[in-house]
Amino acid sequence: MPQPDLKKLNSSWTKFDVVQVIELAAEGRLEQAYESKAGIDLPVLRGFLGIHSFDEPFPDYWREIKKFPKQLRLFALLATIFTHDQNIRNFADSFAKGNMRGVQIVKGGKQGTNLRRALIISGAALKNYQNEKEVPYDLSALFEEGKVGRLFCHVLKQRLIKIGHESEELEDFNDFLKICFSYQFYKVLSLTRDQFKRWLSGESLNLEDEIFNFSQLKIYKNIPMIKMNQWLNEWDDVNYSSDELRRKPEPVAYIFSMDARLLKKLSDVHRRKPDKPRDEDTHVQRNLNESRISEINSYIEGGFPWSTLSTNEQRSFENQKLKMPGFLPTAIIANIIGPNEKRNNKSIKEEDLIKVDAPDDQYQATLRIPEHIFDKNWEPDLKPIEIIDGQHRLWAFNEDEPLSGNFEVPVVAYFNLDRAWQAYLFYTINIKPVKINTSLGYDLYPLLRTQEWLEHSKEGLLAYRETRAQEIVEALWNYPDSPWFKRINMIGESGGPTMSQAAFIRSLSNSFFKKRNGLFSSPLSSNDVLPWTRTQQAAFLIILWQEIAKSVSVTDSEWANALRNEDRQLKVHEDVPKWDLAFTSKNSFLSRDQGVRGISLFANDFFYVAAGYNDLPFDEFDFDEEDEKSITINALNGTIEYFKSERTDLYNLIENFGKCACNVDWRTPSSVFDQTSKRDYQMRYKGSSGYSEFWKSLLDVFLESDNEFVKKYVGQMTDMR
Template identity: 40%
Template sequence: MSTPGVISSVPALRVKQWLPEWEQVNFDADQNQAKPEPHFYVFSLSAARLRELSAIYRRDTTDMTARQDDLGIQRRHDPERSAEIQRYVVEGYPRSGLSEAQRKNAANDGLRKPGWLPTAVVVNILSEGDQRNGQTIGSDHVITVSDEPGEVFANLTFPDNVDDGLPPIEVIDGQHRLFAFDDDDPNVADFELPVVAFHGLDISWQAYLFWTINIKPKKINASLAFDLYPLLREQDWLDSGDRILVYRESRAQELTEVLWSTPESPWYKRINMLGGPRKESGPVTQAAFVRSLIASMVKPWKRSGRQATGGIFGGTPNQNDGLAWSRVQQAAFLVAAWRLLADAIRANRSDWAEAIRQEQAQLDLLDEDPAFSGRYSFLATDQGVRGFQHVVNDLAYIREKPLGLASWQDTGDIADVSPDSIAEIAKTIPDTIISFLEGIADGLATYDWRTSGFPGLNENERLAKAALRGSGGYKEMREQLVVHLSSAANHDIADAATTLKGWI
């Protein structure tokens, strides 16, 4: 007899997924690849009840079992991950990612959101006679599946007693979600999870299914993922503080979109926003700009750890530290910095710039200025974008007080970040700030921005440029630009760069 209050059965939607071509698969029960049923079931069940009915078999090496004989498919359980999921269910995101002290702070109560878990837990329902780890499940402990051919719904009846050694359900994917409900918290006792259930699925097919769910799918393009942030921008938690990563990513994405959508920007319509081909979409991806801004301008104002400087966009009106610049001010500053650099390089007639222009002219490729954004310019690469934005941030951070950055205030009532509002705010940027950005631009215009792929380099030049490629090139590029600017004709720029050189 079933225990009162305990769910004894559930209706399940019968989903047929089988193609005639699959009949050509070499099914072999001796290899744990017996032919599966042509359908699975979809239902919902409380997390507590699902845990009670489930077993999880993990990959293990402690007993040196041969890998082909090890029937465990799950990864090792990470208690921290399950604990975070549990916090997420109760408190939502981003509150679940805060420290315990931050969550106790009443000022962060507004960060509480629903903790939905809409992704299905994938399981297998054991059939009578199935064996696992030397045990066989009997008729008294299996889930009875009442499934009439041609019917849309089936009924799953759970056993009155569950064998602790061999429960009737084995989890294929979703163990960390289940472990999040391990503490019998009465507040989440009735929290239901969607379940996709196979019936009598051989263990090798379970491993294959786990692999296709967790390993095989290509990860979403980072630029496409960042492009989703505008859909979240109006949520209050995005403005709650610069230490929350989602806030920083959202602000960086917005600033990247500004560079792409503002006619005054040299990157107008020329950033690869969705990760498409370079030729049609632009030379540098949205993800590269976003990550660069997160690493430079859109980071906390206070220096921490090994950071040489903080981020000039890291302050908020609710903090005592940092610049209380509005989103429109930040956008106008960034566009101005890039515009001045593009103008300085266009006016530059150094050998490196002329060589790129001549080479690209021979390729009959159109570009605003090949020396700035052509295929042979480092400025049209991740390393160049990050190097420039890092240097602008670092030097402005060092010279914050002499430049009077905090004195530049947005006194208008402009809520939206649009090309018109950016153009309006740009008129108010003090001359001291513009002159400083011009000094950086003029100094960097004389740096040799040619990539290692430029045809005219000698072997030593090519090897030196090759050192700037890859993830290791970010630090090397930044250091080279700082050293170059320490000899700039503008004394303020040279002094700031010399100071920075001693910090990094």
């Protein structure tokens, strides 16, 4: 079924008729034009009215809106704007400035000039701007009447149906709102989400009441804090120097939370200046990165990975499922400026000082903010708080922005901390720490492997699956006791091993790391994720292939003997093969993509079923790895030994898997056959269909096993055929 697409709103804006329909509505001649079908471009009129054909009845809401003459022209303006997807994008992304107002940027072409004319004749913009490139407009009068908001719901619902939504989706008001929010329709109207909701539900909005009054934040004038006593006696021996801006700090810091808008208003960020020598520049922060601020702003609105999408992708209704809370749990590091301090030759006024009330005999303290600071006109030369770390998070908020709910940020604040110590903190926070790699993150929190919201992020599940698969393939190739030791073509070398690195990675990605029922990537029947690290995953697969190779080496099957008896000369760069020719021959599917993926697909399904039973110790690994950041040979040695000595039931199951797998004929059609019919039979394993054919063949031989566990688990796999 086609997905809804705003581009289906495509009325022509190169014709002046898109402006004339506003005049028709204002003069009460809209229904007359509908009936006569004359004097106006009919496709434009249809799009404006919200009808598919003139056989449909005249929409009743166009009669109702005439009862509101003050809002009629603006209502018609918005109905016109919502006839073209480009208008919606422009108003939401570029024109709207909040507080029910905005500025149109007129670009060349008829669409821009017609839109400017529409703003003027609707009364949203002054006629004085008819030749200007920037046209301020005001929609506030439209929202003064809540009943008009209810009528506008009909306009939006019609547009949503036109782009592909079903009317049933829009029946519930909350569902309708979610869809409108997904396309950011509220931004088109220069409203907040809360204002948009209230107006559409029938509530009148008054501009003066709706503009955020900063004095509302007076609730924060006395903020409780926790003392953080963090001082070792040895630190008294550090060389402190006021001349070097390193006077001795106070032995306590303070932890509290504050409304993000208030903290921003109270704060200065003293940034480095490029026109000063570095040894004279005592400021800590780098310049603001506007793209970083924009990214954080999107994150606050919709979390990760929604914030990483393009603007058009964020508007997609399908991508609304990617929205998550935009938590900011990391503390902003700040300094409360003390008396007589100067920055850039500016002094802080005594009345602007923030007081820290911290009795010595208590663990609690209080931050006391002077009341006059909450005046909207308060703009001192030097503000009482300076930000050491967290400037971009803070600047993602607008001080005058009304929020639907609360957004406090955690703060760790020092009192009168000298500037060299601020630079020191900035260094230790931002430069010294080492970021963990993405792959390790999925080991530390295995539940991340199953989160749908990570599917669409660049660092998400697809990256985990492919990166982890590559790490394991490298381990299979590099581990001396692996049957694949130096037998994977890692760089596409001509004449090298028949199994390429890329093919092996695809085999693992499509089996053990597949999205659904992947042993290393999906919830088991208990909804728990197998918490194996990369080393444990690699060790399991090495043991699996070891047992297959060992079983192949002792089997007396016809197919294995035929491969052993082939006339084959060692290549110059090869040693005497450690593993049986039935396993390593180029004429064995076990050394080729079809066999490797066939084994991988079946083994994943088999052990996934086994792990779901909870009768074998799949998740009981109680030992420490020497290096959790990479797969080392020593770590593999320890893990493999642990598998074999401490998890004997699981190891025995892997042994039996290897024995059963040998009962399939793994010869390629290029091998030697005593009968043509046998070669023809093996042809079914060639090509991409060979993967599923090997899966079926493995199922058949496993169903014949006498092993109790094998029979139990494989019996649950017949419906996967």
